[in-house]
Amino acid sequence: MEIFPMTLNRRTLLSLTGGLAGAVIAPATLRAADLPQEVRIDYATYSPTSLVLKRFGWLEEDLKRDGVAVKWVFSAGSNRALEYLNAKSLDIGSAAGLAALLARANGNPIRAPYIFSRPEWTALLVPKDSPIRTLADLKGKKVAATKGTDPYLFLLRALQTVKLKRSDIEHVSLQHADGRAALEQGRVDAWAGLDPHMAASELTAGSRLLYRNVAFNTYGFLNVREDFQQRHPELLRRVIGAYERARLWTLANTGEAARILADEAKVSLQVALLQLKLRTDLSNPQPSAEHVKALQAATPILLDEQLVKPGTDLLRTVEALVDTRFAQGLIRQA
Template sequence: MKTKINRRQSLALGLSGVGGLASLSLSTPSRAAEALKEVRLDYAYYSPTSLVLRRFGWLEDDFRADGVTVKWVLSAGSNRALEYLNADSIDIGSTAGLAALLARANGAPIRTPYIYSRPEWTALVVRGDSSLRTLADLKGRKVAATKGTDPYLFLLRALHTVGLKRGDIEHVSLQHADGRAALEQGRVDAWAGLDPHMAASELGAGTRLLYRNVDFNTYGFLNVRDAFLQQQPRAVQRVILAYEKARLWTLANPSEAARILSEEAKVSLPVALLQIKLRTDFSQPLPSQTHVQALRAAAPILTDEQLVKPGTDLSRVVADLVDTRFAASLIRG
């Protein structure tokens, strides 16, 4: 699979080599931007382009000339990325869209100027020999899920489709990898999975997907702390362009990207290929009304399950979170 890259993209993204990014035609840096010493961002196995970007060192190459270092922090899930953002431990972090909305609704000062993927990264998983066949069968059962993440919110939305709520199951709060282990060891009846752990469990342990719904998988949001976006807009633009370089490289080299994911996440190449080639869409990087509407459709679960304060205007929170304008001049077909 090869992706055509036009001349403008090639120049803007510096795709003629794997060195630093091309110079940007951006406004003159502010005093705050000139004082920047470090850019802190996360990488995650659920965001393959972050792994590609980190592997090739394109951000390091770009910022080195300005004396700015790049610090990478591993996020094991959206909940961890959001904790790091809220604690000012990172400036830019990758999460699921609905998880970012929940965090913003509860006071996290973040904004989303870039979409790193549209994945089908979660489903409800059971053991291969499980007697559970439908969502209704989950009533009264132990289900593992990581709170504050897309799999957890996916679980709640799925339950609502058959008239069940969070209180109708026994929720076991475990980080994603631990949830997989608990399922395979028989300590829980089901698990709200996350790739690549989910794909590895399917291919390695023979687990099966009890319930899938791609529309309940919210997009991959690249979130920036409000303060960093205001003080360092040029740095954020440079990070977005680097992500674009990684996205286009991944589209043109999916097998090589899968190999990077395999090595970083320590999963087999077939597992990584399943995640990248069959379950991840990298075609919509610019935040748009599509993403706004997807969040608005998902938002009622946050109110129904009392995950936000009563009276919270979630439509306004969506508008405050999804920045459809910041990257518009950077990302064009």
Template structure:
């Protein structure tokens, strides 16, 4: 048998070889693609950088940052840690919404407000059950009751637990936001405005509220621990989905800090005082108003937030028709923290 030397007359047995080579290349490419898409591979990919906040109202974050525990925990994954200061829930929520941080610390009802308005977050851990806010007046103030606040100026940071606490407190006295003048100031500025007589009352937040009491002689006009919503550690939904292993490392370190705080109250107070640039007695007073024993998000938070949620509708802080119960159900993540809390015996 003979074959022509022309290009069109190459032996036909070369075509199957080309087909086999092409098929092999295709299968290799497909296998590589499948490997990339498998959950195991996706979970194994740690982020180059983790961005999270620290806040003076979150003692765990201050302890973790001071001791470098998160950097140590993430070192094997070569993940760098970037700490961002949050001065209030409003700032933490802004950073989360914009993607400036992956994990942030807020009050519970503030997180609901953010979630209802499109912030893509879930509450993955409870860093404390605090009484961190109250309505504060100067020591020589003639204001004695909530009813006396009618027509007065109140400093409050909009979008935070103290702001929402103020609205709930006013409602108990038959007042609304329209009956007072809310002066939107960040928490430290609110304390200064109160001391200088620029406002009549201030929706305080620890540790600044504790400092106002001890250093300025300020008086707590109205307290209600049930109107203080829980301290939530929130994570962006996309971060939870893309980096569940890294989130587990973060929660492990938060659990370590929570237990360390219970065992080392004096050292914790010193860290809080150093970080917030306030006195040791102020830090101790702040810590005395925190319960660190309930880290697992669950039914208690769901019930507390659903009881508080009507305020957001009444004050027109969310869009009309918003199903806040559904928002709260979507916010509370009851699964992410369970393994690390269980590893400590659920203490």
């Protein structure tokens, strides 16, 4: 997969448009027995297809004939989505793959039957005039990151590359938007950002990318509570089918999808295009060995930083989390 540079000029951003042709997923028929009154799904600015799906009401239209309502719940970060799933206030929620693995390892009974994106959505940023030039310079500095999310785990993995640990910095736990504000106001020295907040900070405040690593960005997982998947598999398939419709529409109408993202996230169109067109890969939604291997490669950080109980079999946890079979037959080529 090609990831485009994070830094680009204004003219390039303004010229970006979508262009691939999409298709519509034909809905399956739900079993009438034992259907819930509503399905509770999150939407998030780090999951642009969820915003498209919510905006057009395709899922509501599809499920209305079966008497199932759709309740949308906003997730400000992976940590929120995973908390809601664990509390059973969400049935289906979007989170970064490594964050989902951490949650599963710590007792959150979720599975991941669909990949909503392969993003480069996080990096380490410093203010534009910061004297910090390398990761090693972060020793003893204040770094903001949202605990339990991909940016936080990205930060820990990045520090490890220069033999630093969490205890070598002063971690400031802030939700993503608050982390951006703290960086721009000079209250922290660095920030593990998340798009679209990261893109907005780059383009509006001139925040500088200190460290980026595509391999340390884990996939966007659409997670479902295990009990919901077991009780309502056909309903879950309909939700995934709707996500597929939103994915294909976004690929075919990237400019319009960026406008939806800009509206929902309250950012400029240029920021939305930077996130959606240049940092979001929607080409591979089928969970596979690729996603299993990516998570297995990331498991040491969870043990090294004592984020899971000693002796936790994380390789088996990965296999229990990533459902490589459920969405087979539902994925369509763009």
